[in-house]
Amino acid sequence: MATQDELKQQVAKAAIEYVKGGIIGVGTGSTANFFIDELAKVKDRIDGAVASSEATAQRLRGHGIKVFDLNDVDGMEIYVDGADEITEKLHMLKGGGGALTREKIVAACAKDFICICDQTKLVPVLGKFPLPVEVIPMAREYVARELVKLGGQPKLRDFTTDNGNVILDVHGLTITDPVALESRINEIVGVVTNGLFASRPANVLLLATADGVKTLTAR
Numbered sequence: 163m164a165t166q167d168e169l170k171q172q173v174a175k176a177a178i179e180y181v182k183g184g185i186i187g188v189g190t191g192s193t194a195n196f197f198i199d200e201l202a203k204v205k206d207r208i209d210g211a212v213a214s215s216e217a218t219a220q221r222l223r224g225h226g227i228k229v230f231d232l233n234d235v236d237g238m239e240i241y242v243d244g245a246d247e248i249t250e251k252l253h254m255l256k257g258g259g260g261a262l263t264r265e266k267i268v269a270a271c272a273k274d275f276i277c278i279c280d281q282t283k284l285v286p287v288l289g290k291f292p293l294p295v296e297v298i299p300m301a302r303e304y305v306a307r308e309l310v311k312l313g314g315q316p317k318l319r320d321f322t323t324d325n326g327n328v329i330l331d332v333h334g335l336t337i338t339d340p341v342a343l344e345s346r347i348n349e350i351v352g353v354v355t356n357g358l359f360a361s362r363p364a365n366v367l368l369l370a371t372a373d374g375v376k377t378l379t380a381r
């Protein structure tokens with residue numbers, strides 16, 4: 163049976179079919195890293211990439227792939243990234259690696275979000291994985307109190323984001339309406355963004371399973 167890393171590699175390889183040229187938006191995390199390694203094999207086909215984190219930028223450059231500043235790019239055909247959880251509606255929970263804000267920004271500039279996951283990430287309801295919320299440091303305690311009012315148990319992560327902010331990981335949520343909760347949390351003053359990618363879900367999910375890579379579009 164394939165290991166989780168082998169499944170991530172298979173799905174990363176499958177995503178290359180969506181790489182037609184131009185500038186590619188690239189996500190962050192272990193699955194995205196496999197994608198970057200596959201992208202390197204077809205780098206002559208593309209002009210370069212926009213990175214969703216410093217770590218991704220470094221890996222792209224290490225492979226000799228040109229990294230563009232998002233402000234110098236009009237838009238992208240695709241953004242390719244993993245997720246911590248995803249539903250059949252292609253609503254995602256992301257940010258386990260702390261890159262949620264830049265991921266959401268780069269994804270917003272792309273026509274299609276191609277989500278690449280192994281089968282462990284597909285869930286009926288989001289929230290078992292703690293929901294990351296990026297917060298301006300001085301607002302940390304205020305935002306934590308507001309998140310408790312929404313039914314969550316926020317825990318400060320020992321981490322600073324690429325934007326110089328902190329992350330509160332919110333435990334204990336059962337997220338039955340991710341679109342509403344994404345917007346509700348973003349309304350709290352001091353929140354930069356949260357890890358729900360529901361108001362703009364993925365367009366395509368490539369899911370690596372024991373029976374091969376399956377392609378899902380939103381139901």
Ligand SMILES: O=C[C@H](O)[C@H](O)[C@H](O)COP(=O)(O)O
Nearest residue numbers: 191192193257258259260261
């Ligand atoms: O901040 C990190 C990102 O949202 C990742 O896409 C997410 O955590 C999934 O990462 P991995 O592919 O390592 O499970």
